[in-house]
Amino acid sequence: MSISDEDQAAIAALAHRLADAARAEILPRFRQASLITDNKLAQGFDPVTEADRAAERAMRALIEAERPMDGILGEEYGAREGSSGLTWVLDPIDGTRGFISGTPTWGVLIALSDEAGPRFGIIDQPYIGERFEGGFGRARTTGPLGERSLQTRRGARLGDATLFTTFPEIGTPQDRSAFERVSARAKLTRYGMDCYAYALLAAGQIDLVIEAGLNPYDIQAPIAVIEAAGGVVTTWQGGPAHGGGQIIAAATKALHDEALDLLAPI
Structure with a gap:
């Protein structure tokens, strides 16, 4: 579907605010002995923490306030249908096993998609302070080394x-x-x-x-x-x-x- 330049800018700005909101919920809970962790499985181990749930709630609240016509699909709270043809696809902590182990390799995943797939996305690593974004003519990362363009490696077999x-x-x-x-x-x-x-x-x-x-x-x-x-x-x-x-x-x-x-x- 067609998305105007103005709407693309608004979507990208909101996606960054979603990532900021998730960071604010997750970072105070990272590497904390008091972190509450549950297991989603009766057999095996698929952890979910209060940080996962709080981050997704914060992101969903922003979307519902600013773009109520859009759908939402989140790992922790499921799907909410929209009317715009666009859906926000959220994983508040991808890598919860790493998160509860204290490694800085988990991340917040935010995508804006239509029926053909994602149009814009963010991978955010709050602890390192790195953010990777792509779509709507953007391909860049910001973090400890400043802002850089993203380009996959060329020529390797x-x-x-x-x-x-x-x-x-x-x-x-x-x-x-x-x-x-x-x-x-x-x-x-x-x-x-x-x-x-x-x-x-x-x-x-x-x-x-x-x-x-x-x-x-x-x-x-x-x-x-x-x-x-x-x-x-x-x-x-x-x-x-x-x-x-x-x-x-x-x-x-x-x-x-x-x-x-x-x-x-x-």
Whole structure:
């Protein structure tokens, strides 16, 4: 759908205010012994904290006050239908396991999407003070090193690539086998960065992120940021990735195609 220049500017400004509001709720709770953590699963471990819930409530309140016609899809409080054709897709803390462990690799994910996928996105790391944004002609990061443009790394082939995924036991056994085919060809494989790996890809630090079992709120903001920086994000079948599932993000189309050939049998 068409979004006017004026509306694009308003959306981007609101997205930054959402990220600021989430930071204000999350940072006072980070690395605090008093943090309340619950488990979403009867078997296994999928943590959620009071910081996740408070941050999403703060973001939803701003959207409802300023753009009540837009829909909202959030990890903690689900979907609210809108009438504008636009939906805010929120993950208040992507990487809650890292958050409760005290690592600075979690992040706040904010995307504004239509039926075709994300149009604008932010990956925010409050503790480091880094923010990555992409869409509406923007591809930039701000943080301790100042403001910089985002550009994915050019020219790397799989044998020279740095590959990330969050969990070594990625997805199903079949997913794991497919991932290992790519990992065996890559120069370096690293684990455990959650959404921060996608930010590093957009910033030109790494070359590939491959994951499985993602939800829309896990991937829509990274799609917007990476595509704005010149990268490619699809499913393992090469289709649109905004619905989640098996995801490959690559710095270039050539690298994407090279890795996809090894994943495609899945």
